[in-house]
Amino acid sequence: MNDDKYHNVESVIHFLAPLKIFQQLNTNAIRAVAAELSWKHLLAGEVLFHQGDLGEAFYILTAGALQVNINSADKTGAFINNLSAGECVGEMSLLTGQPRTATVIALQDSELLCLTKPDFDRLAEEYPALLTGLADLLLPRFLQDQTRAALKNFFGDIDDALLRDLLKSLDCHRCYSGQTLFNQGDSGDAMYIIIQGRLRTVLKESDGSERIIIESGAGECVGEFALLAESGTPESLRTATVYATRMTDMVVITRPVFENLLQQYPQALFNLTRKIVRRAVSISKPNAAVKSNMVVTLLPAQVGQPLDEFARQLATALSTFGSTLSLDASRFDQLYGKKGASETPLDHPLSAVINAWLDERESEHQYTVYESAPVLDQSGKWTPWAQRCVEDADLILLVGEADGNSLPSVIEQTLPSTRTCARMELVLLHPSDCQRPTGTAEWLAQRNSSAFPVRAHHHVRMENQPDFRRLARRVIGKPIGLVFAGGSARGWAHLGVLRAMEEINYEFDWVAGASMGSIVAAGCALGWSSTRLSDLAARFSKSKKLLDYTFPYAAFTSTRHITTLLKELYAGDIEDTWKPFFCISANLTQIKEIMHTSGSLWKAVRASMAFPGIFAPVMDENGDVLLDGGAANNLPIDRMREMCPTGTVIGVDLITGSSVSGKYNFGDSLSGWQALAGGISPFPAKVKAPHLFSIMAGLVEGVCHYRLNEVWRSADLLIKVPVQQYGLLDFDKYTEIIEAGYCAAQEQLKGFK
Secondary structure, three states: OOOEOOEOHHHHHHHHOOOHHHOOOOHHHHHHHHHHOEEEEEOOOOEEEOOOOOOOEEEEEEEOOEEEEEEOOOOOOEEEEEEOOOOEEOHHHHHHOOOOOOEEEEOOOEEEEEEEHHHHHHHHHHOHHHHHHHHHHHHHHHHHHHHHHHHHHHHOOOOHHHHHHHHHHOEEEEEOOOOEEEOOOOEOOEEEEEEEOOEEEEEEOOOOOEEEEEEEOOOOEEOOHHHHOOOOOHHHEOOOEEEEOOOEEEEEEEHHHHHHHHHHOOHHHHHHHHHHHHHHHHHHOOOOOOOOOEEEEEEEOOOOOOOHHHHHHHHHHHOOOOOEEEEOHHHHHHHHOOOOHHHOOOOOOOHHHHHHHHHHHHHHOOEEEEEOOOOEOOOOOEOHHHHHHHHHOOEEEEEEEOOOOOOOOHHHHOHHHOOOOOEEEEEEEEOOOOOOOOOHHHHHHOOOOOOOOEEEEEEEEOOOHHHHHHHHHHHOOOOEEEEEOOOHHHHHHHHHHHHHHHHOOOOOOEEEEEOHHHHHHHHHHOOOOHHHHHHHHHHHOOHHHHOOEOOOOOEOEOOHHHHHHHHHHOOOEHHHOOOOEEEEEEEOOOOEEEEEOOOEHHHHHHHHOOOOEOOOOEEOOOOOEEEOOHHHHOOOHHHHHHHOOOOEEEEEEEEOOOOOOOOOEOOOOOOHHHHHHHHHOOOOOOOEOOOHHHHHHHHHHHHHHHHHHHHHHHOOEEEEEEOOOOOOOOHHHHHHHHHHHHHHHHHHOOOOO
16 A cells, blocks of 8 residues: 555554445455555545546545536436545446446545555455445445436436435335236336336236237336326226336335425426326327337357357348347447456346446347357356346347257256246248258247247348348338239239339238239248249149149039149248248138148148139148138238238239129029020020129129228238239230239339338
């Protein structure tokens, strides 16, 4: 120690020993600390350090007085606190590596003991109790600073004296990830202001399901209606359930505290009411986003699997939609400013400081990507960094090599040991030259019954930017869904729409269809271009080879040739398509609509295009009879909206004429032989009637138009293609039909984003 005539080591040790920070140290440890201290003298008005300076030392005030000034970045004013002899200052920067959070000025001539950061780090390694003592001293002050900031953010420019009184009367409450704060229907007697963390508000529907209303972060409140309603009335009951999606610290404002606050600060009621109105307006908007920022954590499917390159490409794709931060353990240490900070256990006193730092970074970026590796330490336990990443996540992406072992690894098996309520989705990585995924159903089957089931899956080829853009859109809830209507041969118009979209580089992420639309949609899901699909149209144009007519017991054709073609084209499972796909069929046995989202691809398409009377129906594995999707939902844009609730849905409708239009002449009873004679006679027929095929087609078209009138509002854009001049079996006119779709789409896509 640097002694002078006023001080000696023994007097310093005597001064340090009673201080809280050193109470866990023995005499030898205190002596070692004292040996590294130096003196710092300040004159009245002199600045010790400025807010934003690098933290290179911490100080213990031995004589005099200091003033601490904290200026808020959000312009809610400054907060002033005074320190007296025996108190510490500057420990926050020393422990966290962060810049100074306040400006400190001497109110009078003052003397301080100074410990530099290098000396502290060395001493803390030799005497761990020193670090614990300083952290214990820091945490209450840190939480108080966080609470003060949250209250100022919530109530506005509240007087410092009133704020100090308010802080003394408040209790703190902590919820861990997944823990419920209160339930819908509970009696309410307090509101909660979030210091750090995140709360999710959900509404329980009559069918038992839950709908997410909003997510709230630091500085926001929940449960405020309990304070505005009269106690004990039905209006004071909780209107929704609130639970934490990560470890969340809150201050509790009870009714007596709130009423006392209103007497001294009536402006608080105005600020609270304004926040309620602003939030209500936000929630009421159509397709309102639940939150403005999102945390995605990457979890390797196998121990030791590197994810750095995947994280980089995903972050690049996300950055086109908003500000994106990508962090792994080393990058976090670098930005946080303290080596090894990522290894801080979650139950360590300094963990709250790290959580607050991460909260602040997450609020500054629309999307945050956490790479959790290494997930397990040498003993097989979760590393603190991996556990923190998982418990902070809104979405966990389980990333695996598609050709690797599909069995859940020890990482997934031990995932329940973490506190998380994040949704988990599976990403399967493929080589850049992969033509088509395989084996996806096995990956999903291994996880369907686990504690953390996979809610969706994605296929991604490394270095394939469209794949990563599709993943990014789906991850952030902004996928683009494309839906094709049925219409038999007239469905080739969809290929023209695809060509128009390709010319303007318009990408889509989900694809679906019914009847003929399912054939086109399946090709799109496999990544086929409009050119390749046009080759398929050419094969279908040879109707003599495809339409194998038979005795019309169930249909006019046995449908064997088309079935063989579909098996060739669409082998494999629906789960093995690059873009997620579904199609619609009608279950005649159970009289209901079927949405095919898994299983055999060719069979789903075959059922969806089984137009009644022309193509034979399909029998599923349960023995149910399935028929053309147009008989149930010819343009399933409502089902696509369910898949993309906050995304963009584009429907392609075919404007057709009536299949039973014409000049007919028949009575109340009708002989088929007379109608046949009238159809082949060269003389004016006494009896002329629509044939059975036209009647069935007209019936299906009637259902299509009726259903479309119900669901068309689910689309953000409905492209209408006029194909009235073409018949249901005009497969040989595919070139003209494609051109009609191209021209219609070119015009209607103008200006649409």
